[in-house]
């Protein structure tokens with residue numbers, strides 16, 4: 001029990017350390033981003049306030065007043081007030097927390113350290129690092145700060161006090177140093193500090209050059225011929241076809257696909273009604289094309305019930321009741337002559353215009369007369 005308890009405690013502590021480290025690292029990277037935005041906005045505001053309060057031509061008096069404003073606290077306050085959107089908590093928090101630094105820089109450091117970003121974000125509040133460096137001590141990224149990840153990737157935490165400096169390589173590159181090529185790419189140029197990976201020919205899994213003769217290994221769907229080139233395998237040439245019976249096979253570079261036959265075919269060699277090998281039910285071969293069979297004109301009558309008519313359609317036919325008949329439980333029954341035998345709803349709707357007009361009395365009488373009609377209908 002004690003051992004289990006200790007292990008659990010250890011696990012929890014490790015988890016806690018891990019989570020807090022991650023959160024810390026993320027916060028630090030974000031702080032640097034915020035700081036960068038603040039100093040960028042400082043420069044913008046600095047530009048905007050350049051001629052503030054002094055429009056028009058510059059007289060000698062204005063020149064003096066201007067130079068006074070240029071370095072004044074009033075101007076600083078105006079700049080600092082506009083550094084953040086009011087909704088940006090992180091920005092406002094950072095500016096408030098370090099307000100005195102802006103004053104120090106404004107009055108004492110500006111000439112010596114004109115780059116506010118470097119002075120404020122990197123050297124003073126220490127949330128950023130110079131480009132190509134990372135972490136609490138601004139160590140150089142893998143591959144050096146000049147060309148982090150040898151120019152083929154991104155260094156984690158680059159330019160911030162966070163991150164671990166590991167490279168995430170650009171597409172085509174791999175390895176700790178982003179100097180190796182991934183499968184499907186080859187080294188066009190390579191030395192200890194430099195690597196240029198280019199894409200192999202589509203037929204190669206791995207290669208040493210750009211053509212299909214330079215493959216070390218063919219990709220699946222390709223095979224090496226006698227001259228050592230990788231050529232497309234025609235998957236469709238095999239018997240039986242890799243596709244379903246109602247599909248045709250389409251060979252493509254390195255692969256193949258199965259496409260549905262035209263609906264008039266039950267099997268086919270290609271798209272369209274002329275490429276059927278056999279016709280679908282309801283269709284027949286007429287001079288190499290599958291065409292609809294008109295079942296209604298066949299010698300054997302297909303619609304056999306009384307008062308039925310045959311209607312042909314593509315691939316099939318339908319038996320419908322002739323005009324004046326309607327289908328009831330599978331047989332065609334004669335419709336009552338029009339006007340008689342209407343349903344309750346029908347004769348009621350026929351009444352509607354009268355009910356809403358002035359002839360109420362007559363109608364109610366008529367209504368009484370017609371009340372027996374539903375029963376009459378049932379007798380039919």
Ligand SMILES: *[C@@H]1O[C@H](CO)[C@@H](O)[C@H](O)[C@H]1NC(C)=O
Nearest residue numbers: 037038041083084085088091
């Ligand atoms: C900097 O100013 C722009 C425009 O005024 C604003 O959109 C942006 O949010 C500001 N930066 C920060 C960190 O608030």
Ligand SMILES: *[C@@H]1O[C@H](CO)[C@@H](O)[C@H](O)[C@H]1NC(C)=O
Nearest residue numbers: 189190191192193194195196
């Ligand atoms: C490596 O190759 C690059 C590009 O060709 C070249 O600029 C660099 O000087 C070479 N470095 C060494 C150490 O050979």
Ligand SMILES: *[C@@H]1O[C@H](CO)[C@@H](O)[C@H](O)[C@H]1NC(C)=O
Nearest residue numbers: 263292311312313314315316
């Ligand atoms: C059958 O299909 C063709 C084209 O798909 C169409 O033009 C024709 O009208 C159809 N015929 C019937 C009877 O539905």
